[in-house]
Amino acid sequence: MEKTLIRLNDICFAYDGLIALRHVSFDVKKGETLVLQGSNGCGKSTLLKLLNGLIFAEQGTYTFDDDIIDAGTMKNDRFAKRFHQRIGFVFQNPDVMLFCNNVREEIAFGPTQMGLDAETVDSRVDDLLKALDIERLAERAPYQLSGGEKKRVALASVLSMNPDVLVLDEPLAGLDRRTQDWLVDFLQSLQEAGMTIVLSTHDDVLAHLLGDRILYMNEDHSVNYIL
Amino acid sequence: MTNFPEWMKTEENYKAVSDRDGFVGKSVLSVMGTLRLLRSSKTSYGRLGKAFPAPLKLVICLALILCCSISQNMFVTYSILATVLIHVCLLNSESLKKTVSTALLAAFISALILLPAVFLGSPQSMLTVSTKVFTSVSLIGILASTTEWNRLTSGLAAFHIPGIFIFTLDITLKYIVILGDIALDMLNALKLRSVGINRSKSSSLSGILVVTFLKSRQMADEMYDAMVCRGYGDKE
Numbered sequence: 001m002e003k004t005l006i007r008l009n010d011i012c013f014a015y016d017g018l019i020a021l022r023h024v025s026f027d028v029k030k031g032e033t034l035v036l037q038g039s040n041g042c043g044k045s046t047l048l049k050l051l052n053g054l055i056f057a058e059q060g061t062y063t064f065d066d067d068i069i070d071a072g073t074m075k076n077d078r079f080a081k082r083f084h085q086r087i088g089f090v091f092q093n094p095d096v097m098l099f100c101n102n103v104r105e106e107i108a109f110g111p112t113q114m115g116l117d118a119e120t121v122d123s124r125v126d127d128l129l130k131a132l133d134i135e136r137l138a139e140r141a142p143y144q145l146s147g148g149e150k151k152r153v154a155l156a157s158v159l160s161m162n163p164d165v166l167v168l169d170e171p172l173a174g175l176d177r178r179t180q181d182w183l184v185d186f187l188q189s190l191q192e193a194g195m196t197i198v199l200s201t202h203d204d205v206l207a208h209l210l211g212d213r214i215l216y217m218n219e220d221h222s223v224n225y226i227l
Numbered sequence: 228m229t230n231f232p233e234w235m236k237t238e239e240n241y242k243a244v245s246d247r248d249g250f251v252g253k254s255v256l257s258v259m260g261t262l263r264l265l266r267s268s269k270t271s272y273g274r275l276g277k278a279f280p281a282p283l284k285l286v287i288c289l290a291l292i293l294c295c296s297i298s299q300n301m302f303v304t305y306s307i308l309a310t311v312l313i314h315v316c317l318l319n320s321e322s323l324k325k326t327v328s329t330a331l332l333a334a335f336i337s338a339l340i341l342l343p344a345v346f347l348g349s350p351q352s353m354l355t356v357s358t359k360v361f362t363s364v365s366l367i368g369i370l371a372s373t374t375e376w377n378r379l380t381s382g383l384a385a386f387h388i389p390g391i392f393i394f395t396l397d398i399t400l401k402y403i404v405i406l407g408d409i410a411l412d413m414l415n416a417l418k419l420r421s422v423g424i425n426r427s428k429s430s431s432l433s434g435i436l437v438v439t440f441l442k443s444r445q446m447a448d449e450m451y452d453a454m455v456c457r458g459y460g461d462k463e
Contacts, residue, residue, distance in 0.1 A: 054415050081243035085422040095442065096412035097420075099434030109431075113423030114241055127232040143441055161422060162239040189229040193236055 002029040005165060005196055010060035019197065020046040022221040023060070023066045023076075028165075028198060035207040036200040044200040045092070048169050052197060054082065054135065066165075066203035076176030084175055086112065088163035091196070092170040094154035097159040098142035103134065103153050107140055110161035128156040132186070153188075172206060184209060184215060246424045255414045262407045281378035282385030285388065288370045292363045304358055311365045318372055326368030333363035376400050410439050 006028040013021040020043045026035045036044045050062065056071045064083060067073065074080045091097050100106040107128055111121045129135045132152045137145060142153055151171070152197045158166065171187070172180045187210055190197065201207055207214050216224045264370040295307050315326055337360040338344060370379070381394050413435045 042429060047416075052419060054419070057263040074319075078243045079421045079425055082241065084419050085239065085241055085243065089416075089419050091412060091416060094414065095438065096409060097416040099289050099417065100436055101430075110420050110422055113246075113421065113425055115244070124232075124234065127234075131229050131231060143438060157420065159235065161420070162235055164238065186229055189231065192228065193378060208440070 002031055004028070005030050005065055006198070007063045007073060008050075008060065009059045009062075011050065011062060012059035013043075013055065013057055015046075015052060019221055021050070021057075024221075024223050025060075026215055026223065026225075028196060030196055031128070031191075031194050032163075032212045033197040033199070033210050035211035035214045036198070036217060037202070037204075037207055037214055039219055042217040042219055043221045044217055045169055048089070048167055048198070048200060051167055052087055053083055085110075085161050086163055087165045088158035088161060090151075090154055090158055090168045090171065092173055094147070094150035095143075097154040097157060098150060098174075100142065102139050102141055103129075103145075103156075104138045106153055107156045109157060109161045114161065124160050128160055132156050147174050148176060151175060151179070153184070165196040165198065168197070170201060171199055172201060172203055239423075241320075243322045244423055246421070248425060248428060250428070251414055251418045255411065255418065258407055258411045258414065262404060262411065281374050281382030284370055284374055285379065285382045286385065288366050291366055295359050295362050295366075301355065304355070304362060307366075308358065308362045311369065313363055314369050315365060318369070322368075322372035326365055326372060329368055330364040333364040334358070338383055348408060398450070402443070405446070406439060406443055409442055410435065413438065 004027045008027070009025050011021055011024040012019070022043075024043075026034070036047060038044055050057060053069050053074050056062075056069075056074070064070045064087065067083075069083065073129070074083070075144065098106055100109055104125055107125045108121050112126050116124070123141070125138075129138055132155060134149065134152050134156065137149055137153065153209060168187075171183055175183065184206060187197065187199075191210065193208065197210070199210070213225065218224060291307050291310075293359065295304055298304055315323060318326060334357045338353055338357040341356055344350065344352045374382070377397065377400075380393055380400070383393050383396070384390070417431055
């Protein structure tokens with residue numbers, strides 16, 4: 001039986017008194033794909049932020065590979081950095097993830113910080129440029145790219161850190177049909193390679209195609225499971 | 228199906244090291260605080276704050292500041308100050324702290340500027356001006372704490388300020404929030420990808436500034452196009 005990587009127990013969260021998550025509990029096993037579905041404003045994005053340690057629960061516990069993730073543990077800089085390396089987040093809007101001079105630097109940003117030697121970093125960048133079919137974009141400035149190309153670069157910049165878990169917020173949003181098909185195929189390949197994936201989507205087809213489990217969030221910010 | 232390299236199929240054996248990048252976290256908190264302030268629909272005084280129309284509050288506030296500034300009689304200034312202090316006491320703790328600290332800072336700076344007056348034989352001027360500055364800044368603080376931004380800008384119409392000016396002010400405030408959201412997401416993305424030692428922190432931050440600037444320009448162009456499509460002309 002695969003190990004549980006993510007465990008949320010009775011999580012509650014509110015923005016200035018406005019409830020965003022209500023008694024949310026679930027777990028994600030290694031290699032599993034969990035899909036979050038629900039209407040706008042039900043708390044999917046908040047939940048993804050919490051999974052990535054950007055916000056912390058007001059009630060309940062979040063454990064990642066048996067380590068508690070809360071404001072206290074994340075004050076430890078080394079622990080926080082290792083945690084962020086292990087869980088990669090692809091934002092819904094790829095624009096906000098791209099701030100380097102060119103695509104090559106963007107993908108190399110994470111592995112360079114990890115202290116890998118220049119040759120290994122270059123090799124990783126080349127591997128990902130090839131895997132995501134963006135070799136021709138290597139020297140281009142990220143802000144000049146199309147939406148689909150930006151999404152690929154954002155994905156590559158996260159995968160270059162070789163995370164254990166990949167979290168994606170609405171990965172198909174704003175993409176044309178061809179890029180959507182490519183992305184679904186790419187995510188299926190990641191599944192085959194054993195990547196643990198958590199993603200939110202409004203697309204029922206994607207949810208049923210990729211999800212080992214689908215977690216449906218109600219409008220009252222609580223959760224239901226569809227197995 | 229995509230074939231992945233071997234390194235992606237194995238678990239990363241990475242030992243994280245500490246870096247001096249606390250500025251990212253502090254920037255996130257600072258942007259979040261400002262956005263929360265701009266978004267907040269809550270005002271101090273609760274219902275009482277909403278009981279008076281914004282134009283009336285604006286008129287009273289400006290009239291009191293004017294009286295306080297031009298008055299030669301300190302009794303007037305002290306009377307306004309007493310009224311201001313009573314109102315400050317009615318604010319919630321957060322607004323009270325912010326109003327008083329801002330007013331004290333302004334009064335301190337004006338006292339500092341007027342310090343030479345003490346040595347030139349006019350110590351009273353320092354006290355007078357500082358008191359007036361404290362009172363005026365407190366009045367502005369009370370107005371800002373008890374009135375929502377959109378009500379405040381629409382209140383300007385009572386002074387026959389041109390609609391285009393009010394509209395521009397409204398749009399500016401709205402876009403500060405939108406751009407703030409983008410900057411916040413970018414800082415969060417930087418934080419999530421800062422998994423070790425970043426040797427070019429200034430480059431990362433300047434990248435964020437550049438993208439925010441480009442985004443603001445793009446949004447401004449889009450908004451102009453949208454306004455033209457809705458019939459706004461240059462002479463509006």
